[in-house]
Amino acid sequence: MTTLVYGLITGILFGALLQQAEVLRYEKQVGAMRLMDMTIVKFMLTTIVVGSIGIFLLKDLGLVSFDPRPLSLGLQIIGGLLFGLGWALIGYCPGTSLGALAEGRYHVIWPILGMLIGGLVFAFLYPMIQEHIRPMGNYGPISVADMLGINHWFVILALAVGAGFLFRFFEKHNL
Amino acid sequence: MKSRAWMKPYICGGLAGLLLVASVAIAGQFFGTSTTFPRMVTWLTDSVGIDLSHLAFFQASGGSLTGAAFPDWQLLFVIGIALGAFLSSIATKTFQLEPLPPMWAKRFGNRLGLRIVHSVIGGILVMVGARMAGGCPSGHGVSGVSQLGVSSFLALVMFFLGGIFMARFLYGGRSS
Numbered sequence: 001m002t003t004l005v006y007g008l009i010t011g012i013l014f015g016a017l018l019q020q021a022e023v024l025r026y027e028k029q030v031g032a033m034r035l036m037d038m039t040i041v042k043f044m045l046t047t048i049v050v051g052s053i054g055i056f057l058l059k060d061l062g063l064v065s066f067d068p069r070p071l072s073l074g075l076q077i078i079g080g081l082l083f084g085l086g087w088a089l090i091g092y093c094p095g096t097s098l099g100a101l102a103e104g105r106y107h108v109i110w111p112i113l114g115m116l117i118g119g120l121v122f123a124f125l126y127p128m129i130q131e132h133i134r135p136m137g138n139y140g141p142i143s144v145a146d147m148l149g150i151n152h153w154f155v156i157l158a159l160a161v162g163a164g165f166l167f168r169f170f171e172k173h174n175l
Numbered sequence: 176m177k178s179r180a181w182m183k184p185y186i187c188g189g190l191a192g193l194l195l196v197a198s199v200a201i202a203g204q205f206f207g208t209s210t211t212f213p214r215m216v217t218w219l220t221d222s223v224g225i226d227l228s229h230l231a232f233f234q235a236s237g238g239s240l241t242g243a244a245f246p247d248w249q250l251l252f253v254i255g256i257a258l259g260a261f262l263s264s265i266a267t268k269t270f271q272l273e274p275l276p277p278m279w280a281k282r283f284g285n286r287l288g289l290r291i292v293h294s295v296i297g298g299i300l301v302m303v304g305a306r307m308a309g310g311c312p313s314g315h316g317v318s319g320v321s322q323l324g325v326s327s328f329l330a331l332v333m334f335f336l337g338g339i340f341m342a343r344f345l346y347g348g349r350s351s
Contacts, residue, residue, distance in 0.1 A: 006202035007248035011255015013194055019263035021187035026276035033342035043188035050192025051321035055199050064199055068324025069309050076308050080330040083304030084337015089297025095208035095313045098253055099260035104272045110291045114298015119213030121299055122306045123232040129307055143323040155323050
């Protein structure tokens with residue numbers, strides 16, 4: 001029960017932040033893919049930099065433990081590309097679609113319907129994907145720090161500096 | 176305040192980062208939304224009496240990928256996103272009823288039928304892709320990259336590559 005309440009409160013706050021940053025809009029999502037408006041990239045990268053500093057602090061203090069999601073080149077490359085193609089067609093990702101509906105963009109019911117059908121299609125494809133695609137380049141839960149053999153704080157620093165340069169570029173070119 | 180409008184995505188993004196950290200610290204939960212879609216649709220098929228339990232998918236991860244997992248943290252998180260977006264849009268008077276996305280309508284016209292075709296094909300690609308890759312821009316993008324997972328960096332790059340390719344196909348070059 002407590003878990004559910006935490007989920008609801010976290011969702012409400014996250015939804016309000018997404019709405020305030022205007023990232024729930026079709027124009028902002030497709031705008032990023034058309035390389036015209038980088039609002040969603042700014043939002044995402046800032047979240048990632050702040051989030052990674054926080055969760056690795058918690059991890060180093062021994063307060064939480066986590067492993068990255070397992071790496072399978074087949075799953076992430078093929079699945080990621082399929083996702084991207086569909087993302088530009090509908091102009092929403094799964095999380096933002098519900099938020100967009102709530103701010104009145106009711107045309108998003110069609111993408112939501114499509115994603116629900118997609119959930120069912122996935123259920124049918126699941127055994128095939130597990131058997132044929134998952135084994136392609138399967139490396140398990142590996143982090144960038146593991147892969148490079150360096151401390152995770154160097155990776156976070158590089159991420160923050162890289163994001164900073166990108167942000168400067170975006171602001172300079174009004175993206 | 177207007178002159179600082181450019182800072183908004185960064186400020187909201189930073190606060191969302193703090194929210195992620197708080198969620199991990201307090202509830203032990205990373206953000207993610209896409210698994211709720213297959214859970215919802217299997218819950219719906221189950222509710223109307225369609226028995227799909229012979230599919231291997233229903234046994235995978237102890238059944239946690241289907242509606243059997245409801246109600247869970249992520250379902251409430253997704254409901255919360257809608258609630259938060261609604262309240263925020265009402266509070267700032269940005270709630271707006273829209274029959275078609277303006278950018279889409281400008282390119283393709285007021286063609287609801289075509290929008291539905293795009294939406295259903297795109298929605299299927301999005302969900303099959305997200306579940307295959309193991310996450311969406313919140314699960315892989317925000318949570319996974321924050322954990323520095325190689326899988327998540329790769330998935331996020333692929334999301335954008337696929338998206339940029341399709342956006343170019345739909346809208347042509349930048350100038351149009």
